[in-house]
Amino acid sequence: MENRISIEIPAADLAAVKAALQQVQTILAPYVIALTPEQRKTIPKMSDGTEPFVEKVMDYAESNSQFLPPFVDIAELQKDWSAISGLMPLLRTVDQIKDTLSDTAMMAGSEAYVGALSYYNSVKQAAKVNAPDAKAIYEDLRKRFERRSRNGNGPQSE
Structure with a gap:
């Protein structure tokens, strides 16, 4: 079994990251929204290809407002364009x-699970x-692999 990852993240570092993420959430909270799955499906979306088009429209709309x-x-x-221009670099990061x-x-997780399965076997x-x-150890661990029988009459073992 190849060990492809071997890290120990200090608890202080994890706590600092968690605090920083909480701070990000707190700062952004007044500005962000949550869409429903249906809204996500139905709204028109801006992509990398759409962004230059919208940027050009912004220039034209400001200089040739008679067509607005x-x-x-x-x-x-302008507020929407400014918001997307500011949010996209954050989103990419x-x-x-x-x-x-x-x-x-x-x-x-994969390495921990493979090691656990090896121990179990x-x-x-x-x-x-x-x-x-x-x-006793086997009886306790095998519960993870018990399946319900098709007719629903209790567990069915491996």
């Missing part, structure tokens, strides 16, 4: 952090040959 439809408030349009945190947690074999203490 009466239902479009230029001040609100947070995405990078999320990706590396997720990858690191996934790898550490060793205890299982030891219980089969009646090694002292193995049966």
